[in-house]
Amino acid sequence: MWDYIIIGAGSAGSAVAGRLSESGRHRVLLLEAGPSDRNVWIRMPIGYGRTFYDPHVNWMYQTEPVPGFNGRISYWPRGKVLGGSSSINAMVYSRGQEADFAEWEAMGNKGWGWRDVLAAYRKLEDHDLGAGEHHGSGGPLHVTTIDRQAHPLSRLFIAAAQEVGIPPSADLNGATIEGAGLYQITTRKGFRESAASAYLRKRPNLDIVTRAQATKLIFEGSRAVGVAYAQGDRMREARGREIILSAGSIGSPQLLQLSGIGPASVLKAVGIDVRLGNEAVGRNLQDHLCYDFTYRTSAPSLNTVLYPWHGKLRVGLQYVLTRQGPLSLSLNQAGGYYRSDPARKAPDIQLYFSPLTYEKAPPKTRPLMNPDPFPGFYTSISPCKPRSAGHLAIKSADWRAHPSIHPNYLSDPGDLAEMVTAAHFLRKLGAAPSLAAVIDEELKPGPAVTGDAEFAEDIRNRAYSVFHPVGSCRMGPDPGSSVVDPSLRVHGIEGLRVIDASIFPTITSGNTNAPSIMVGERGAGFILEDA
Incomplete structure (x- = not known):
């Protein structure tokens, strides 16, 4: 029995795992669908020219034809490896601006204003510019000036x-x-600094299992108690006191829908019983x-x-x-x-x-x-702030099938x-x-x-995507229009949180990797406050 099971070792998931395990008091299991990040093309910063089309470390999603693109399909690379997209991205470190988070707080998300968010950024940073009013020093993530x-x-x-x-x-x-x-970038001494390299350490209370793809959540009544996952040809289960879904803006709503949480019409169309009808799961999908x-x-x-x-x-x-x-x-x-x-x-x-x-x-x-x-x-x-929003939905009960993605650009x-x-x-x-x-x-x-x-x-x-999909498990106080509350707990389900870029109520200005890591940092803090 684990204290915490984290599904997805990406930008947010690695931060959550690092923070929950650092005290040594909690048993933490981290599941990642992809392989280890011990790969020369990942560690070398400019190596993303290779990983951009590498199915071993990249989900390589494609959208449905986009009417606003004259019917073109948009390619969406997303990390399938320790570190997630922070292991294959262009490494630009941009935190968003004060107005972005004032907007989040004004939407009813107490504790997500700029003061709280900046404190989290300063805590996670080991910045070349050193500690000060705007930056932190000594945190897990190194930020390099060029x-x-x-x-x-x-x-x-x-x-x-x-x-x-x-x-x-x-x-x-x-x-x-x-x-x-x-631009400032996430590197350390000439190597890429992914969320995995920044946060994940060998600890006796942290088990990291790679090539383990979650297939559905396990429930007892209205409480999430575990996860079923595939590892090679074998199906396994793990049970924990709290389940944290950090599979990203595509993977997190996909797994919720596969587990019976989402729009009833979507679930019924593929033969999945509705555990909790929530129209917001997979909606509000935004991108730059x-x-x-x-x-x-x-x-x-x-x-x-x-x-x-x-x-x-x-x-x-x-x-x-x-x-x-x-x-x-x-x-x-x-x-x-x-x-x-x-x-x-x-x-x-x-x-x-x-x-x-x-x-x-x-x-x-x-x-x-x-x-x-x-x-x-x-x-x-x-x-920075596009108004168009899309949606995604599973098109099969088969966990191997990519969801249908409609960005509505x-x-x-x-x-x-x-x-x-x-x-x-x-x-x-x-x-x-x-x-x-x-x-x-x-x-x-x-x-x-x-x-x-x-x-x-x-x-x-x-025009093309800058690969910043967010918002598909929107955070908000209203269970009728959002998926998680401001503490990132899934509305209507006990023992389950979503902690990744999918919770963004609105897209932030600029590159979204730094805000995703910040969400992981904040989410871990909420969990530890409740422990």
Whole structure:
């Protein structure tokens, strides 16, 4: 009999397991559907170019055709490995902004305002900038600044942003996220710092079982008492005092539905008895979209280094000998946040800058993303608070089957209008003197795309997910419209919590990995308070 069983060793689940086991007082079982993270492509920061299409460590979900994308399917990589998506992501550390969490608290989620959230961030951080008002030091997760290693083109991006009215920022996780600067990343001494490497330690009271996929929850009356899981060809069960579901924004609602918790119509359609009807399970699915401008440059970019075999060899040796160089960084080196309208109370558009370009290919057609054979860079926009929301639902009682995912991108007309306005801003940014001086040609969308209608059509044809799905087990005080309460306990079920990005009531501004880890940190605190 375990004290706590955690299903999913991803960004939040690893944090929960680490915190619940660190005192030594509690017996903790952590189940992960994927393998160990002892993998060179995971440990090397830039290795996500390989894991992006690797089914051994990646669920490689695909959505249903998206009407707002002119019927295109969206590819959603999600981590299936210790560390979850923090083991295969681009490592950008962005915590969201105060307004995001003020919104959560205003929706009835007491204790989720910026003061409480910032305290959790400071507790989990071991930040290069050291302890202070905005950052923590000595926590489990190392956060690295890249000032000394960023590519020179990244500096030109920051200068160009200033030329079009965006102030430079030395800390995009400081007093405000507003401004343009270099992104902070989750690495430690040149290696990727996933939630697993940060939080999971060998402890006699913590058992970590990999390649163990949960198939359904076990109940006694209205109480969750265990989990059934598959390990190879064998079916097993584990029972515990409390069950924590940390399988992510797809896996958590999927397992709840497989266990009879969810919309009655969905469950009945696949022959699953309704244990607890809850229309919110799998709803409120939100994600960030991205739209790129691609440029060929006269100045060298990372393509110049990483495309030729001798360049790969040189940076490979640099990494092996020093743990520095391009292989120790993210491709998203610079970026920031700005207000599309000065009247807005908070920044609403995120910027990305990558000193490298590559042709994006469909899943299973290209095992390793390779740079283009010419120097170039991307600039990108991503609206922080899209209004469109989707849903997911199991389409079979078979736990092996991926659910049906409907992201409903651009279903709200305001989202498309916002992206069109931001696309015009990217064109203006590319014309700023610092970037214009090194641009030979705008390859995409190309100079022929100029008007609102043309940009709108190109966005429908080329915009893509930034892989930030959240919200499918929404947190809120009302059992009629949410899945978990503000302490992350599932409404109507005893002994069961959901602790991962699926509980976000609304999507946060920017990259969602840091907020996901923060949710794990906060969730573990709630459990220990009740212990």
